[in-house]
Amino acid sequence: MDKQIKKLLETAIELDPKLANAHFKLGVLHQSEENFDSAVSCFEQAVTLDSTYPEAECELAIELRRSGKLEEAREHFLNALELDPNSVKTYFNYALLLIELDDIEEAKNNFDKVAEIDQNFAPAYFQKAKLLTNPDDFEQAKKNYETAIDIDEDYLEAHYFLAKLLMGGKATNTDGSSANKKDLKGAKFHFSRVLLLDESCSKALYNLGRIHFEETDYRKTKSYLTKALKLQPNYSKAHYLYGKALDLGGEHQKAVHHYKKSIDCFSDNPKALFHLGKLQFLNKSLKDAEENLRLSIQLDPTNPKSHYYLAKILSHDDDPSLAKKHFYKALELDPDFANAYFDLAFHSEKSGDLNEAKIQFQKATDVDQNFAEAYFNLARLSSSPAEYELAERNFETALEIKVDYDECHYFFGKLLAKGERMSKDGTLIIEPQLERANEQFKAAIRINPDNFKSHFQLGLLLFKQKEFEAAFASLQQAIQINPEFAEGHYQLAVLLMDERAQKALSKKKKTARSHKTAKAS
């Protein structure tokens, strides 16, 4: 049929080459056959022959836009609009051109004009909504997408982009403050509609996976992502998210595989490189971890966590300054990174800089006032008599936050048992607080009965308090838990060589002997 029409139109032009309408119609036919160059020449002929032909001006502009001749296209769109100021098609396509020319505001005005002329022209609402990306325009964008869908309920793209908008939820209140209008339920609904319209839409599947990931439903996340990856095996983002879901679910080896796939599909991938590096660090593959974290930093130097994990790896190096540099960088990027202060403190302690270590532990407690481990370690390092009060206060704070902190009870007990503190005039005062120390060691044992050191320290304390039987029992317990504990054996020997202890234990010794005899008989 088209061929016949084409032949007739060509004959008509042969007979009368000045027949503008024939040129136009032939151009439309070429357009439908995707023979764009021929279409352009036909439309050009049409507008040359008839300078008052708005449809030809519009189609010529559309084709010129398609071929990248944007300024020429603009000229012909304006001609068309001058000739026919009510053409929906011209306004709409002109608006699309304006987007390409980066004149967004004018594009919006043109989409509005389209909607004004034809209230049921769904693409105009959709395209305008796409331009409303500022958080201030959240509601307006949502309204436009919804209108597009109201007009055409099978408008796939409108469903998809509305779902994306609802998933992000970045908006502002009337007073200008930021608001979170995230609506995951709504987003899920629209992504599902997309899938109903096109079940091969891998992006919708990926985004549904993302929503379930946010809802910490990793099983469903994996299910959607599996489908997305089946449709598009080189989908980098889907591999990355799958990796994260596996990572959080404890399936580290599989996660590593997906992070690697994500990087294979898209190499400039700092997030996947970071997570891969982090997992390799946790799996003690330090060389690979270092390589990937360095690459991640190269691509995105603003991720404090990449610097943090790299610093943790470098802290094993002989040169302490290498790790320090990255700890400091992490803290420069995120001054509230409590764990970075905490690990920097350990690193400083390891390299012998105790003052720096104390400062960093202190900062960790400033940033996170519930960081029991930081208080504990700060107290542990403040072991000199001059810092006795500080250590005591920090041990107490750590134990207020984390009551079942056996190591803290143990070290606090040691501090109290030693009882060495400096008075204001600088004299050394030795006042062991044996009862309080006793309580701390007992608490440590209650929490962790297998901690032989707590039994040992309690034994020494009881020996000091002349409770020889109890001291003997505690020291015995220590060497029973750890039979290789030389100091425990030694202190038992010291106890048993003490005359007072011998006297006190003689009764027990006799009982033990009589039990043995009874057993033997």
Next chain:
Amino acid sequence: MALSYDPLNYLRRSLELNPSHQDAAYMYAKYLIQNREFLEAVTYLNHFINNFEENSRLRNLLAQAFLQLEKFDEAQNSVNIALSHTPRSINVLHTAFVIKKAIGDKFSALHFLERIVSLGDPSVEILCEMADLLDCTTELERKSNILDIAYSINPKNREIFVQLADSFLKYFKNNAFEELNKHMIEMFLDHFKKYIPAYFSIELQKEVNQWIKKFKGQPALL
């Protein structure tokens, strides 16, 4: 594990687990010396010092063990090493004194006791040892002074008091009456003018009384 009350079991096990444990090694060597197993102590201590760290306390014990075996050169050598590490250790200085005393070097023995005394708050035993060494007639004044200090530290010690009395009497006998030190007479009268202990032998009581009378008859001396 069977419950044991024998400290040696624990001590030996501690050393098995950590053969370089200095406190345990010290205690074990001390135990051997107390049980007169001197040769074993020497072997053990030499082995420890050669294989692990040099230690003044262990060197001191080694010197004591050598002394018991009458290996004086080795004992002196060992105590000298100990002193090079801890020249102000009373225990080591005492061992050095005992060695010198054992080989009859009274002068050096006294020298070590003086070093102990110079470190402050000497024990009654050290003062008695010192007094014991001062057996020459020319040293009786010093001996009496030292015994006086020892007695003031432990006034219930009868033996010291007898020795003090004996020292005074020897001093009085060995010096011309007119040349007696006024301070010595005052000290003597302070102790015995009003009271002469019943546990003194009759001879000693008599002698003390005689000297009291003598001094009272010569008030110019006082």
